[in-house]
Amino acid sequence: MTAATNDPGSATRTTTEWAKLAVSHPVASPTSPTRDPATGRVTLVGAGPGDAGLLTIRGLRALEAADVIVADRLGARGVLDGLAAEGVELRAEVVDVGKLPGHHAVPQDAINALLVTLARDGKRVVRLKGGDPFIFGRGGEEVAFCRDAGVDVDVVPGITSAISVPAIAGIPLTHRGLATTFTVVTGHDQIQSLGGGRDHTVVLLMGIGTLANSAITLARGERGGDCPVAIIEDGYGPRQRVTVGTLSTIALQAARRGIRSPAVVVVGDVVTLSPYAPAALDASGTAAAGAR
Numbered sequence: 001m002t003a004a005t006n007d008p009g010s011a012t013r014t015t016t017e018w019a020k021l022a023v024s025h026p027v028a029s030p031t032s033p034t035r036d037p038a039t040g041r042v043t044l045v046g047a048g049p050g051d052a053g054l055l056t057i058r059g060l061r062a063l064e065a066a067d068v069i070v071a072d073r074l075g076a077r078g079v080l081d082g083l084a085a086e087g088v089e090l091r092a093e094v095v096d097v098g099k100l101p102g103h104h105a106v107p108q109d110a111i112n113a114l115l116v117t118l119a120r121d122g123k124r125v126v127r128l129k130g131g132d133p134f135i136f137g138r139g140g141e142e143v144a145f146c147r148d149a150g151v152d153v154d155v156v157p158g159i160t161s162a163i164s165v166p167a168i169a170g171i172p173l174t175h176r177g178l179a180t181t182f183t184v185v186t187g188h189d190q191i192q193s194l195g196g197g198r199d200h201t202v203v204l205l206m207g208i209g210t211l212a213n214s215a216i217t218l219a220r221g222e223r224g225g226d227c228p229v230a231i232i233e234d235g236y237g238p239r240q241r242v243t244v245g246t247l248s249t250i251a252l253q254a255a256r257r258g259i260r261s262p263a264v265v266v267v268g269d270v271v272t273l274s275p276y277a278p279a280a281l282d283a284s285g286t287a288a289a290g291a292r
């Protein structure tokens with residue numbers, strides 16, 4: 001992926017070169033004479049879970065107005081491809097800073113510096129991020145970095161995968177009589193404990209690597225081993241797949257089925273509402289593991 005700037009060599013610059021360029025440009029003070037406050041600015045846009053239909057209208061308007069789009073891979077790439085497939089032509093150059101197979105993602109420091117460099121160059125920059133920028137997305141850090149550098153920045157919220165991915169499997173996070181609260185937690189770090197029963201829905205993002213440990217931890221409390229669990233892989237994507245089981249069975253099911261990221265894990269009685277849930281898996285506690 002390449003991106004354009006004022007300089008002639010920019011059209012063929014790779015993401016890595018862009019990242020190096022950004023790092024090699026020390027961030028000047030807010031009064032830097034290179035800053036063009038008239039046009040240069042950064043807008044963080046939440047892309048949603050990857051389906052162009054779930055981008056907000058405000059997000060689309062920002063993309064249409066952008067000179068440069070600095071895009072993540074997860075969610076953001078799917079939206080850009082989906083818009084192109086629908087005939088929406090964006091004039092902006094796209095800088096892909098997401099992780100590609102065999103390549104390292106551009107480090108966060110380099111992304112921050114790139115945003116500031118481009119905005120100071122007078123560009124209208126959209127930072128397109130999967131889901132919502134403020135849910136496990138480091139959006140707050142990017143906003144703070146831009147503000148500290150004196151760059152105008154605003155945020156267009158997106159539809160987080162924490163809610164939209166369960167929805168595609170027919171799972172509401174709250175439901176009268178079944179669940180009155182929910183918690184969204186990262187599985188990136190091992191969860192130590194999480195109180196509540198089956199009426200307290202737990203949503204795990206980045207939870208596949210630590211699934212076995214999370215299931216054991218959650219089963220230890222009020223929820224118990226029979227508590228229903230659903231895993232939705234690649235929601236809205238070509239590999240979308242739903243697996244339903246219980247806290248006792250889910251780790252083995254995941255291993256057998258080769259479940260991979262990105263995936264959202266939902267724990268609680270609301271899972272029984274999914275059309276993917278086997279009839280034997282009910283909210284009364286009788287559970288039979290199943291997967292489709």
Ligand SMILES: C[S@@+](CC[C@H](N)C(=O)[O-])C[C@H]1O[C@@H](n2cnc3c(N)ncnc32)[C@H](O)[C@@H]1O
Nearest residue numbers: 131132135137160161205206234235262263264
């Ligand atoms: C770094 S977090 C970013 C979350 C994002 N900011 C949001 O609001 O959805 C990435 C995690 O989100 C989840 N995720 C994002 N998009 C997904 C999708 N389309 N299908 C399944 N899981 C997804 C996965 O758990 C993935 O590991």
